[in-house]
Amino acid sequence: MRTQSPQGSRAALLRQAMVSVAPRLKLVETFIAKELQAGPEPIQQTGSYVFSAGGKRLRPTLLLLASRLVGYQGEKDVRYAALIEMLHTATLVHDDIIDHASLRRGRASANSRWGNQLTVLVGDWLYTRSMELALEVDDLEIMRLLSRATMQMIEGEVLGLSLKGRTDITVEQYLEIARRKTAELFAAACAIPALFSPAFAAFQSILADYGRNLGLCFQIVDDLLDLTGDQDQLGKPVFSDLREGKLTLPLILALPKLAPEQRRAVAEVAREGSFTALRPQELQEWLVQAGALAEARDVALSFGEKAATLASQLPPGFERDALAAAPWFVLERDH
Amino acid sequence: MRTQSPQGSRAALLRQAMVSVAPRLKLVETFIAKELQAGPEPIQQTGSYVFSAGGKRLRPTLLLLASRLVGYQGEKDVRYAALIEMLHTATLVHDDIIDHASLRRGRASANSRWGNQLTVLVGDWLYTRSMELALEVDDLEIMRLLSRATMQMIEGEVLGLSLKGRTDITVEQYLEIARRKTAELFAAACAIPALFSPAFAAFQSILADYGRNLGLCFQIVDDLLDLTGDQDQLGKPVFSDLREGKLTLPLILALPKLAPEQRRAVAEVAREGSFTALRPQELQEWLVQAGALAEARDVALSFGEKAATLASQLPPGFERDALAAAPWFVLERDH
Numbered sequence: 001m002r003t004q005s006p007q008g009s010r011a012a013l014l015r016q017a018m019v020s021v022a023p024r025l026k027l028v029e030t031f032i033a034k035e036l037q038a039g040p041e042p043i044q045q046t047g048s049y050v051f052s053a054g055g056k057r058l059r060p061t062l063l064l065l066a067s068r069l070v071g072y073q074g075e076k077d078v079r080y081a082a083l084i085e086m087l088h089t090a091t092l093v094h095d096d097i098i099d100h101a102s103l104r105r106g107r108a109s110a111n112s113r114w115g116n117q118l119t120v121l122v123g124d125w126l127y128t129r130s131m132e133l134a135l136e137v138d139d140l141e142i143m144r145l146l147s148r149a150t151m152q153m154i155e156g157e158v159l160g161l162s163l164k165g166r167t168d169i170t171v172e173q174y175l176e177i178a179r180r181k182t183a184e185l186f187a188a189a190c191a192i193p194a195l196f197s198p199a200f201a202a203f204q205s206i207l208a209d210y211g212r213n214l215g216l217c218f219q220i221v222d223d224l225l226d227l228t229g230d231q232d233q234l235g236k237p238v239f240s241d242l243r244e245g246k247l248t249l250p251l252i253l254a255l256p257k258l259a260p261e262q263r264r265a266v267a268e269v270a271r272e273g274s275f276t277a278l279r280p281q282e283l284q285e286w287l288v289q290a291g292a293l294a295e296a297r298d299v300a301l302s303f304g305e306k307a308a309t310l311a312s313q314l315p316p317g318f319e320r321d322a323l324a325a326a327p328w329f330v331l332e333r334d335h
Numbered sequence: 336m337r338t339q340s341p342q343g344s345r346a347a348l349l350r351q352a353m354v355s356v357a358p359r360l361k362l363v364e365t366f367i368a369k370e371l372q373a374g375p376e377p378i379q380q381t382g383s384y385v386f387s388a389g390g391k392r393l394r395p396t397l398l399l400l401a402s403r404l405v406g407y408q409g410e411k412d413v414r415y416a417a418l419i420e421m422l423h424t425a426t427l428v429h430d431d432i433i434d435h436a437s438l439r440r441g442r443a444s445a446n447s448r449w450g451n452q453l454t455v456l457v458g459d460w461l462y463t464r465s466m467e468l469a470l471e472v473d474d475l476e477i478m479r480l481l482s483r484a485t486m487q488m489i490e491g492e493v494l495g496l497s498l499k500g501r502t503d504i505t506v507e508q509y510l511e512i513a514r515r516k517t518a519e520l521f522a523a524a525c526a527i528p529a530l531f532s533p534a535f536a537a538f539q540s541i542l543a544d545y546g547r548n549l550g551l552c553f554q555i556v557d558d559l560l561d562l563t564g565d566q567d568q569l570g571k572p573v574f575s576d577l578r579e580g581k582l583t584l585p586l587i588l589a590l591p592k593l594a595p596e597q598r599r600a601v602a603e604v605a606r607e608g609s610f611t612a613l614r615p616q617e618l619q620e621w622l623v624q625a626g627a628l629a630e631a632r633d634v635a636l637s638f639g640e641k642a643a644t645l646a647s648q649l650p651p652g653f654e655r656d657a658l659a660a661a662p663w664f665v666l667e668r669d670h
Contacts, residue, residue: 040493094455116451117496120429120458124489127459131466131482140473147466154459158375161452 010325017322021064024078028060031082035129042114046122050089050110056333058218059084059189062326066207067193069319070200076137077193083130084189087146090126091153093119142195149188156180165245167255167267174249175216182222183215190214190323206313210323213307218330220300223248227287229334239280245270249299254292262286297331304331345660352657356399359413363395366417370464377449381457385424385445391668393553394419394524397661401542402528404654405535411472412528418465419524422481425461426488428454477530484523491515500580502590502602509584510551517557518550525549525658541648545658548642553665555635558583562622564669574615580605584634589627597621632666639666 018025029051036047060081067077096111097119111119127150134143160177163169190211194204226241227250241248247255247270255263265278275283287293304327311324353360364386371382395416402412431446432454446454462485469478495512498504525546529539561576562585576583582590582605590598600613610618622628639662646659 040490040497042493042497043490094459097451097455116432118493120432120455121489121493121496123455123459124429124462125486125493127462128482128486128489132479132486135475135479135482138475140470140475143478144467144470147463147470151460151463151467154456154463155375155378158377158453158456158460161456162375162377 010328014322014325014329017065017318017325018061020318020322021061021068024064024081025057025060027078028057028064028081028085031078032086035082035086035133039125039129042118043122043125046110046114046118047126049113050093050122057085058330059088059185062186062211062214062323063189063192065319065322066190066203067196069314069317069323070193070196070203072193072196072200074196076196079133079137080142080192081189083133083146084185084192086126086130086133087150087153088185090123090130091157093126094123095157097123139195142192145188145192145195149184152180152184153182156182156184160246163246165270167247167263167270169247169252171249171252174247174252178216178219179212182219183212186215186218187211203314206310210307210310210314213303213310214327214330217300217303217307217327220249220296220303221330221333224250224293224296224300225334227251228284228293239269239275239283242266242269242283243273243275245273250287250292250296253295254287254290257290257292258286300331304328345663349657349660349664352400352653352660353396355653356396356403359399359416360392360395362413363392363399363416363420366413367421370417370421370468374460374464377453378457378460381445381449381453382461384448385428385457386420392420393665394423394520397521397546397549397658398524398527400654400657401525401538402531404649404652404658405528405531405538407528407531407535409531411531414468414472415477415527416524418468418481419520419527421461421465421468422485422488423520425458425465426492428461429458430492432458474530477527480523480527480530484519487515487519488517491517491519495581498581500605502582502598502605504582504587506584506587509582509587513551513554514547517554518547521550521553522546538649541645545642545645545649548638548645549662549665552635552638552642552662555584555631555638556665556668559585559628559631559635560669562586563619563628574604574610574618577601577604577618578608578610580608585622585627585631588630589622589625592625592627593621635666639663 032051033048036044036051039047063081063084064077093110097116110122114122130146131143134146156177156179159173160181163173163177187208188211191204191208194200194202194207223241226248227239229238242251251266255266258266266283268277269275269283307327308324311320311326314320314323367386368383371379371386374382398416398419399412428445432451445457449457465481466478469481491512491514494508495516498508498512522543523546526539526543529535529537529542558576561583562574564573577586586601590601593601601618603612604610604618642662643659646655646661649655649658
């Protein structure tokens with residue numbers, strides 16, 4: 001049961017804001033659907049499948065809110081919001097190949113349904129189509145920002161892959177991967193509207209910093225949910241990161257506090273990719289006992305608070321309040 | 336033994352031209368090596384491996400020649416030549432995942448050496464880095480041309496994949512795939528220098544058409560070599576296309592001339608992915624008897640001649656003669 005806590009009312013505020021951008025978000029969906037329909041038939045099919053799986057559309061929502069916040073009145077927000085979601089989806093489908101994921105958002109992932117072959121091409125198509133959409137508008141600065149964010153995501157994945165199976169990963173390395181893989185696209189989504197007109201330029205750096213901190217908060221919460229969530233709600237198995245050899249923040253924080261034989265058991269799961277030496281529930285208990293879940297949540301909270309503080313430096317109004325409330329929406333989510 | 340035929344002397348002319356652009360081609364290699372070195376460590380490693388396997392560097396050579404032909408004196412030719420080769424390599428590494436290829440240029444392909452995971456990211460990194468390299472120069476028109484060519488390659492692959500295993504593919508479908516998958520990047524490589532200055536713009540369409548026809552010639556020869564070549568020289572198994580379920584021009588031309596039981600045997604190889612019902616030598620004999628190799632070679636020749644005719648409309652000089660000779664280099668190659 002949810003009491004009307006300050007966090008609760010802040011999240012309610014963001015939900016209201018989401019309702020207020022809903023008509024434009026609908027235009028974003030239509031934009032993406034039209035793009036997919038213009039592609040070759042196998043792209044139409046796989047693309048619609050991937051996008052119809054839903055997802056929170058958090059990045060386009062942030063872009064639409066930031067766009068209203070700076071006072072933009074035109075139509076470019078819809079295009080770039082669609083583009084950001086397409087870029088994000090391109091990384092998701094390639095990541096599923098990288099992670100051998102068989103489930104995504106509660107359904108068969110694209111790679112397990114159509115095989116790696118078509119899935120590689122769907123990702124390539126989405127990347128390239130995003131670039132073309134940006135090129136149709138003639139804004140080199142936004143293009144640079146987008147390709148920089150794309151490169152950060154790819155290099156973040158490379159870095160993550162190179163540390164797979166390693167149990168000596170540091171908090172700094174974890175945060176570096178999270179920043180590249182996730183936070184830079186949040187930063188781009190929030191900062192792009194500031195480039196719609198020179199008049200908005202003053203907001204660019206605050207909006208980017210806001211997005212980056214919110215993105216870090218989001219990624220840590222995501223990683224926490226993978227350890228504590230419920231398979232049905234998550235739409236993928238619990239501990240899927242560890243099964244893939246990826247140690248996330250709570251585990252990194254817990255390891256030094258565990259007994260040597262516990263550490264060995266965790267390392268074995270990371271190496272083997274399955275829970276044989278250990279049951280998931282056992283590991284969850286160890287994480288609770290080590291205080292690692294609470295500690296990781298505090299780190300997420302501190303990034304969220306940083307984002308809220310940055311938002312408070314933006315021009316007052318409904319959109320600012322919504323952006324300031326967004327971290328609590330992220331912190332409250334259960335899937 | 337090679338007699339000094341007109342073809343032979345034309346190919347010799349192109350080889351001379353390649354010697355003349357060799358110093359700039361060396362700058363291209365250095366440019367690419369420097370780019371890779373700036374990437375994260377796993378990209379450095381896999382990237383160097385992929386590029387050090389060699390390859391003919393035909394696309395950058397064409398760009399460098401076209402650049403001299405239009406009279407360009409600056410340094411952009413090296414950057415775009417490197418970019419074109421990086422784009423080409425991005426498609427190669429992703430294609431190897433698509434084709435489950437285990438050999439490329441006589442060595443283990445990137446995916447069989449490092450797995451699909453890193454290989455997906457190496458391709459993504461090369462695509463994105465190419466885009467960034469183009470963005471550093473501020474030429475939107477060249478960027479559009481490049482992203483269009485990239486999209487054509489990806490959609491060509493999608494189309495090819497959707498027709499895998501099908502024995503009812505038409506000559507038109509085959510040529511459409513070859514145009515998208517191969518010829519459009521040749522067209523881009525040749526046409527880009529015409530965009531270096533408005534003074535060169537008059538050459539853009541001839542250079543693009545020239546490149547497109549040369550690219551079609553190149554792809555048909557490539558497909559012929561897959562049927563007739565030698566594994567050691569090709570660096571990959573003979574009939575690798577058919578083993579992947581891909582029917583290329585000679586087979587498409589031969590099928591209607593084969594007996595029903597022969598057609599069934601070919602269809603079985605395409606479906607099964609291996610030569611069990613049939614020996615490769617047998618199929619080679621059928622292709623010879625049906626006149627399909629000669630017929631496909633004639634089609635390649637006609638595209639090559641079209642390219643040479645287009646080249647003859649360019650300003651006279653050493654570079655024009657080299658471009659006009661290029662089809663014969665392509666037609667003569669044995670790997």
